[in-house]
Amino acid sequence: MKKQKIxxxxxxxxxxxxxxxxxxxxxxxxxxxGRGFQVCVVQFIKAETGQWGEVKAxxxxxxxxxAIGDGFTWTSKDMDETxxxxxxxxxxxxxxxxxxxxxxxVLDEFTYALHFGWLDTxxxxxxxxxxxxxxxxxxxxxxxxxxxxxxxxxxxxEMMEVxxxxxxxxxxxxxxxx
Amino acid sequence: MKKQKIxxxxxxxxxxxxxxxxxxxxxxxxxxxGRGFQVCVVQFIKAETGQWGEVKAxxxxxxxxxAIGDGFTWTSKDMDETxxxxxxxxxxxxxxxxxxxxxxxVLDEFTYALHFGWLDTxxxxxxxxxxxxxxxxxxxxxxxxxxxxxxxxxxxxEMMEVxxxxxxxxxxxxxxxx
Numbered sequence: 001m002k003k004q005k006i007x008x009x010x011x012x013x014x015x016x017x018x019x020x021x022x023x024x025x026x027x028x029x030x031x032x033x034g035r036g037f038q039v040c041v042v043q044f045i046k047a048e049t050g051q052w053g054e055v056k057a058x059x060x061x062x063x064x065x066x067a068i069g070d071g072f073t074w075t076s077k078d079m080d081e082t083x084x085x086x087x088x089x090x091x092x093x094x095x096x097x098x099x100x101x102x103x104x105x106v107l108d109e110f111t112y113a114l115h116f117g118w119l120d121t122x123x124x125x126x127x128x129x130x131x132x133x134x135x136x137x138x139x140x141x142x143x144x145x146x147x148x149x150x151x152x153x154x155x156x157x158e159m160m161e162v163x164x165x166x167x168x169x170x171x172x173x174x175x176x177x178x
Numbered sequence: 179m180k181k182q183k184i185x186x187x188x189x190x191x192x193x194x195x196x197x198x199x200x201x202x203x204x205x206x207x208x209x210x211x212g213r214g215f216q217v218c219v220v221q222f223i224k225a226e227t228g229q230w231g232e233v234k235a236x237x238x239x240x241x242x243x244x245a246i247g248d249g250f251t252w253t254s255k256d257m258d259e260t261x262x263x264x265x266x267x268x269x270x271x272x273x274x275x276x277x278x279x280x281x282x283x284v285l286d287e288f289t290y291a292l293h294f295g296w297l298d299t300x301x302x303x304x305x306x307x308x309x310x311x312x313x314x315x316x317x318x319x320x321x322x323x324x325x326x327x328x329x330x331x332x333x334x335x336e337m338m339e340v341x342x343x344x345x346x347x348x349x350x351x352x353x354x355x356x
Contacts, residue, residue, distance in 0.1 A: 033235055155354075156339075157338065159202075173315065
């Protein structure tokens with residue numbers, strides 16, 4: 001079991017339609033890693049392709065990284081598969097949270113599983129209230145964070161899109177958006 | 179000189195009164211580092227104390243990190259010193275941008291120097307238009323980004339505070355906020 005380093009383990013939610021929800025979580029990963037914290041990331045949407053900048057970085061840094069999605073793009077043909085993977089992701093998350101091995105756990109794009117009702121928000125929050133270690137930070141990202149999750153969280157930021165390069169026809173950029 | 183890796187070097191601004199402006203920039207640092215990009219960070223407000231999680235991480239990762247502030251806390255007694263350091267930071271930034279050695283440069287909390295008129299926003303933008311390499315991403319963070327900067331930028335996100343643990347009397351947390 002890890003040594004206690006954290007007094008007030010926060011529940012942090014990054015939501016909104018703008019950029020920076022996951023990216024800011026990865027900034028916390030970097031900060032925490034810099035402090036010698038034990039860090040774990042569970043990605044609910046992205047597939048483990050090894051092509052993402054953050055996954056490449058995590059491998060180099062020895063961060064536990066689980067990308068359990070199937071690359072769901074909102075036009076997925078096999079929703080059963082997408083839902084099954086989200087449920088599997090929550091099982092992984094529960095195991096990692098219960099293990100007390102981590103100082104920081106990120107559940108990246110987890111809100112979708114709640115927003116679309118693949119998981120019951122109240123049950124998830126009740127489980128977290130009963131099981132999240134006091135000395136562990138938990139970061140949850142994704143659009144449309146349910147009101148109950150915002151109520152439960154300590155720190156909530158909404159990322160608002162002011163201007164996006166897609167408007168100029170510029171594609172997503174490696175190293176910046178993935 | 180670096181090899182060209184980037185086609186559309188973006189100008190990215192993270193502004194607003196919420197969390198995640200710098201943290202999201204550090205997430206891009208992590209992603210870019212994961213891709214083998216050359217990364218440089220110039221911090222305009224924070225002093226180089228070696229105590230910040232991100233500075234500890236950067237040292238371990240071999241990222242060029244310049245914290246040239248004096249720890250300015252908005253109640254600084256010696257504003258001349260604060261302004262002088264901001265001007266010095268801009269000289270460092272210009273040198274690093276012109277060097278063409280970097281794929282990603284972060285000017286952290288740079289907007290304050292513009293917002294408070296320590297630097298002339300139009301002159302700064304004119305300089306960037308003339309000198310920022312096409313194949314380099316530039317990330318600028320801080321509250322109160324001037325309208326001219328938002329106009330110039332490709333990708334602008336406003337971080338809005340929805341809920342903050344200070345409201346519950348919980349202090350800023352290591353690994354999360356610094």
